[in-house]
Amino acid sequence: MIAIEEVVVPVVLEIVKRKDSSRSDLHLDDKLVGDLGLRSLDLAEIVAVLEQKTGLDPFAELVSITSVRTVRDICNAYETAAAPDADAGDAELEAIRARAAERR
């Protein structure tokens, strides 16, 4: 199974490179705004492209977009949406997120 990072990172990097052609890589803990210079419209583009690639939009209901600060946060959001029990109740969602955090 392809890791979520392998889908998310190239999409983010492509948009970052469009804004800063000297940039060749990024790190999961890079801050989207502070480190990568992304604006909210760039984030909207990332979400739209990832929805086309994965069929998922975690920000439609599951995850608040305002909670996303880093590249890793984006990966976690898609991990949450891709989980088989992604439509579970809030408590279960918290448990899923906690498990994802433990894996980090």
Added chain:
Amino acid sequence: MSNPSEKVIIVSGGSRGLGQAVVSDLLAQGHSVATFSRSSSEFVEGLANDDRFLWKQVDSQDSKQLDAFVKAVLERFGRLDGLVNNAAAGYDGLLTLMRESEIRNLLSANLESVILLTRLCVKAMLVRQGGSIVNISSVNSVRGNAGVAVYSATKAALDGLTRSLARELGAAGIRVNSVAPGFFESQMVEGLSDRQRQQIIRRTPLGRLAAAEDISAAIRFLMSEDAPFITGQTLVVDGGLTC
């Protein structure tokens, strides 16, 4: 689709009336057009074998159906360049005499559905970093008229949507404009008496009601490469009625 000027455009409510005129006009320009409505019509059935045309039965107040429609368009044509938010409900009456259900239906059909469809389409446009959206407003959004308070509120809201979305999406190369038609020959003016029609014509500097083609020409312009620097505007097409 070898010619880059040929676009893929969604027109909501394109089975009859103004929507039909817009669909015909855009097809005649060489574009591919996808449309939906609650029920079929002779017009859409006549285009069933046209490779550049897609019609689906959709209730615009059902977000799941809207989602499935946009997915079907992307599957069929592979991209989306334009959206004409035309579908609308139009019954009128003094506000105090309207049923609550009628008010809610107007708000849902003319505003909520438009916002949800736009949201879906903007995602596809963001992926391509370009597109054009035309919201069909009304002269009632710029001039008050008795008996259409709720309808006017929904259309004025669309103009607000147009301006804010234009600011939101400009950096992604997506233009957003409104076209505000005056009174034109359609089902919506069938209920007018001869005296009311003549009164409108007398007050219109160009001396006639609009034809649907007058409106579709303005939409064609805003969709086209001839309007690359126009966004966030409301183009009133009323023969001068409100000038």
